[in-house]
Amino acid sequence: GAVVSQHPSRVICKSGTSVKIECRSLDFQATTMFWYRQFPKQSLMLMATSNEGSKATYEQGVEKDKFLINHASLTLSTLTVTSAHPEDSSFYICSARDSLATGELFFGEGSRLTVL
Protein backbone atom coordinates (compact mmCIF):
# COMPACT_ATOMS: atom_id res chain seq x y z
CA GLY A 1 0.00 0.00 0.00
CA ALA A 2 0.88 3.64 -0.23
CA VAL A 3 3.28 5.05 2.35
CA VAL A 4 3.13 8.37 4.12
CA SER A 5 6.24 9.35 6.02
CA GLN A 6 6.05 11.78 8.90
CA HIS A 7 9.10 13.37 10.52
CA PRO A 8 10.11 13.79 13.26
CA SER A 9 8.32 11.07 15.17
CA ARG A 10 9.11 12.75 18.47
CA VAL A 11 10.21 16.26 19.28
CA ILE A 12 10.77 18.09 22.53
CA CYS A 13 11.14 21.83 22.47
CA LYS A 14 11.22 24.79 24.78
CA SER A 15 8.26 27.09 25.16
CA GLY A 16 8.37 29.93 22.65
CA THR A 17 10.24 28.07 19.93
CA SER A 18 8.81 26.90 16.61
CA VAL A 19 8.67 23.32 15.45
CA LYS A 20 8.24 22.02 11.90
CA ILE A 21 6.70 18.63 11.12
CA GLU A 22 6.99 17.15 7.66
CA CYS A 23 4.56 14.85 5.91
CA ARG A 24 5.65 13.12 2.72
CA SER A 25 3.82 10.80 0.37
CA LEU A 26 6.55 8.40 -0.72
CA ASP A 27 5.07 6.57 -3.68
CA PHE A 28 2.14 8.63 -4.82
CA GLN A 29 1.14 12.21 -5.47
CA ALA A 30 -1.15 13.93 -3.04
CA THR A 31 -2.83 17.16 -4.01
CA THR A 32 -4.58 17.10 -0.68
CA MET A 33 -3.16 16.32 2.73
CA PHE A 34 -4.82 16.60 6.09
CA TRP A 35 -3.44 17.48 9.50
CA TYR A 36 -4.99 16.04 12.63
CA ARG A 37 -4.38 16.52 16.29
CA GLN A 38 -5.02 13.79 18.81
CA PHE A 39 -5.22 14.26 22.56
CA PRO A 40 -4.60 11.31 24.88
CA LYS A 41 -7.36 8.73 24.67
CA GLN A 42 -9.36 10.91 22.31
CA SER A 43 -10.27 10.89 18.68
CA LEU A 44 -8.53 12.69 15.85
CA MET A 45 -9.48 16.30 15.40
CA LEU A 46 -9.08 17.67 11.90
CA MET A 47 -7.05 20.86 12.06
CA ALA A 48 -6.70 21.80 8.43
CA THR A 49 -6.76 20.64 4.85
CA SER A 50 -3.54 21.27 2.99
CA ASN A 51 -3.90 21.93 -0.73
CA GLU A 52 -0.91 21.78 -3.04
CA GLY A 53 -0.07 25.17 -4.42
CA SER A 54 -2.71 27.07 -2.48
CA LYS A 55 -3.58 28.14 1.02
CA ALA A 56 -4.64 25.63 3.58
CA THR A 57 -8.23 25.46 4.76
CA TYR A 58 -8.45 25.58 8.53
CA GLU A 59 -11.19 24.15 10.68
CA GLN A 60 -13.13 26.40 12.96
CA GLY A 61 -11.23 27.25 16.10
CA VAL A 62 -7.78 26.44 14.71
CA GLU A 63 -5.43 29.42 14.62
CA LYS A 64 -3.87 29.66 11.19
CA ASP A 65 -1.10 31.95 12.43
CA LYS A 66 -0.26 29.45 15.13
CA PHE A 67 -0.27 26.37 12.93
CA LEU A 68 1.34 27.28 9.62
CA ILE A 69 0.79 24.84 6.81
CA ASN A 70 2.71 24.75 3.57
CA HIS A 71 2.07 22.31 0.72
CA ALA A 72 4.69 23.29 -1.80
CA SER A 73 4.82 20.08 -3.80
CA LEU A 74 2.67 17.09 -4.62
CA THR A 75 4.54 14.96 -2.10
CA LEU A 76 5.26 17.26 0.82
CA SER A 77 3.23 19.20 3.34
CA THR A 78 4.65 20.83 6.45
CA LEU A 79 3.04 21.92 9.68
CA THR A 80 4.89 24.53 11.73
CA VAL A 81 3.79 25.11 15.28
CA THR A 82 4.88 28.67 15.96
CA SER A 83 5.81 29.99 19.39
CA ALA A 84 4.89 26.68 20.93
CA HIS A 85 3.47 26.48 24.42
CA PRO A 86 2.87 23.49 26.70
CA GLU A 87 -0.79 23.36 25.69
CA ASP A 88 0.35 22.64 22.13
CA SER A 89 1.82 19.36 23.30
CA SER A 90 -0.03 16.66 21.44
CA PHE A 91 0.15 13.90 18.87
CA TYR A 92 -0.04 15.32 15.36
CA ILE A 93 -0.97 13.03 12.48
CA CYS A 94 -1.01 13.77 8.79
CA SER A 95 -2.80 11.92 6.06
CA ALA A 96 -2.72 12.07 2.31
CA ARG A 97 -5.17 11.18 -0.40
CA ASP A 98 -3.84 9.57 -3.54
CA SER A 99 -4.74 11.95 -6.36
CA LEU A 100 -5.64 9.03 -8.60
CA ALA A 101 -7.75 7.13 -6.09
CA THR A 102 -10.98 7.77 -4.23
CA GLY A 103 -11.98 7.29 -0.63
CA GLU A 104 -8.97 5.90 1.15
CA LEU A 105 -6.59 8.04 3.11
CA PHE A 106 -3.08 6.99 4.00
CA PHE A 107 -1.79 8.09 7.37
CA GLY A 108 1.62 8.98 8.66
CA GLU A 109 2.97 7.45 11.85
CA GLY A 110 2.35 10.61 13.82
CA SER A 111 4.58 13.11 15.59
CA ARG A 112 4.62 13.45 19.35
CA LEU A 113 5.28 17.07 20.30
CA THR A 114 6.21 17.91 23.86
CA VAL A 115 6.65 21.56 24.77
CA LEU A 116 8.46 22.19 28.02
Next chain:
Amino acid sequence: AQSVAQPEDQVNVAEGNPLTVKCTYSVSGNPYLFWYVQYPNRGLQFLLKYITGDNLVKGSYGFEAEFNKSQTSFHLKKPSALVSDSALYFCAVRDTGGGNKLTFGTGTQLKVEL
Protein backbone atom coordinates in the same frame (compact mmCIF):
# COMPACT_ATOMS: atom_id res chain seq x y z
CA ALA B 1 -23.17 17.63 9.15
CA GLN B 2 -21.78 14.14 9.27
CA SER B 3 -21.03 12.29 12.48
CA VAL B 4 -19.91 8.93 13.76
CA ALA B 5 -20.73 7.30 17.08
CA GLN B 6 -18.78 4.53 18.74
CA PRO B 7 -20.85 3.79 21.82
CA GLU B 8 -18.26 1.67 23.60
CA ASP B 9 -15.07 3.17 24.99
CA GLN B 10 -13.66 -0.30 25.58
CA VAL B 11 -14.43 -3.82 24.51
CA ASN B 12 -12.95 -6.83 26.27
CA VAL B 13 -12.95 -10.26 24.70
CA ALA B 14 -11.17 -13.54 25.30
CA GLU B 15 -8.74 -14.79 22.69
CA GLY B 16 -10.46 -17.12 20.26
CA ASN B 17 -13.88 -15.60 20.81
CA PRO B 18 -15.64 -13.47 18.21
CA LEU B 19 -15.43 -9.72 18.59
CA THR B 20 -17.66 -6.85 17.56
CA VAL B 21 -16.85 -3.15 17.71
CA LYS B 22 -19.90 -1.00 17.10
CA CYS B 23 -20.24 2.05 14.90
CA THR B 24 -23.22 4.11 13.76
CA TYR B 25 -23.10 7.07 11.43
CA SER B 26 -25.07 10.04 10.23
CA VAL B 27 -24.62 11.68 6.82
CA SER B 28 -26.78 13.67 4.48
CA GLY B 29 -25.83 11.73 1.37
CA ASN B 30 -24.45 8.29 0.69
CA PRO B 31 -21.63 7.33 3.02
CA TYR B 32 -18.14 6.12 2.50
CA LEU B 33 -17.31 4.19 5.69
CA PHE B 34 -13.93 3.19 7.05
CA TRP B 35 -12.30 1.36 9.90
CA TYR B 36 -8.81 2.16 11.09
CA VAL B 37 -6.66 0.67 13.83
CA GLN B 38 -4.11 2.54 15.92
CA TYR B 39 -1.37 1.05 18.03
CA PRO B 40 0.22 3.12 20.84
CA ASN B 41 2.13 6.16 19.57
CA ARG B 42 1.54 5.17 15.97
CA GLY B 43 -0.49 6.53 13.11
CA LEU B 44 -3.65 4.94 11.81
CA GLN B 45 -3.64 1.80 9.73
CA PHE B 46 -6.41 1.18 7.25
CA LEU B 47 -8.47 -1.95 7.86
CA LEU B 48 -11.36 -1.80 5.43
CA LYS B 49 -13.86 0.43 3.70
CA TYR B 50 -17.37 0.40 2.32
CA ILE B 51 -18.03 2.42 -0.79
CA THR B 52 -20.78 0.55 -2.58
CA GLY B 53 -21.82 -2.97 -3.44
CA ASP B 54 -21.81 -5.95 -1.09
CA ASN B 55 -22.83 -4.97 2.42
CA LEU B 56 -20.27 -7.32 3.95
CA VAL B 57 -16.79 -5.96 3.53
CA LYS B 58 -13.68 -8.01 4.22
CA GLY B 59 -10.49 -6.30 5.24
CA SER B 60 -7.03 -6.77 6.65
CA TYR B 61 -6.05 -9.22 9.42
CA GLY B 62 -9.29 -11.19 9.19
CA PHE B 63 -11.54 -8.27 10.04
CA GLU B 64 -14.84 -7.64 8.33
CA ALA B 65 -17.65 -5.13 8.67
CA GLU B 66 -21.29 -5.12 7.70
CA PHE B 67 -22.96 -2.05 6.27
CA ASN B 68 -26.56 -1.76 7.40
CA LYS B 69 -28.31 1.17 5.79
CA SER B 70 -31.57 0.87 7.70
CA GLN B 71 -29.75 0.91 11.03
CA THR B 72 -27.05 3.32 9.80
CA SER B 73 -24.45 1.01 11.26
CA PHE B 74 -21.07 -0.33 10.21
CA HIS B 75 -19.97 -2.70 12.95
CA LEU B 76 -16.50 -4.22 12.84
CA LYS B 77 -16.25 -7.96 13.42
CA LYS B 78 -13.75 -10.76 13.61
CA PRO B 79 -14.67 -14.42 14.10
CA SER B 80 -11.74 -15.26 16.36
CA ALA B 81 -9.87 -12.58 18.28
CA LEU B 82 -6.13 -12.56 18.87
CA VAL B 83 -4.21 -10.90 21.68
CA SER B 84 -2.35 -8.95 18.98
CA ASP B 85 -5.66 -7.38 17.92
CA SER B 86 -5.59 -5.31 21.10
CA ALA B 87 -5.50 -1.70 19.93
CA LEU B 88 -7.60 1.41 19.44
CA TYR B 89 -10.14 1.18 16.65
CA PHE B 90 -11.67 4.13 14.84
CA CYS B 91 -14.71 4.21 12.63
CA ALA B 92 -14.87 7.05 10.13
CA VAL B 93 -17.30 8.41 7.56
CA ARG B 94 -16.95 10.57 4.51
CA ASP B 95 -20.02 12.14 3.00
CA THR B 96 -20.09 11.60 -0.75
CA GLY B 97 -22.44 14.54 -0.99
CA GLY B 98 -19.53 16.90 -0.99
CA GLY B 99 -16.15 17.64 0.47
CA ASN B 100 -13.25 15.39 1.36
CA LYS B 101 -13.48 15.51 5.10
CA LEU B 102 -13.24 12.31 7.05
CA THR B 103 -15.03 12.40 10.39
CA PHE B 104 -13.83 10.00 13.06
CA GLY B 105 -15.60 8.40 15.94
CA THR B 106 -14.17 8.67 19.43
CA GLY B 107 -12.48 5.31 19.18
CA THR B 108 -12.96 1.98 20.94
CA GLN B 109 -10.16 0.35 22.86
CA LEU B 110 -10.16 -3.37 22.19
CA LYS B 111 -8.53 -5.60 24.75
CA VAL B 112 -8.10 -9.26 23.94
CA GLU B 113 -7.07 -11.41 26.87
CA LEU B 114 -5.76 -14.94 27.11
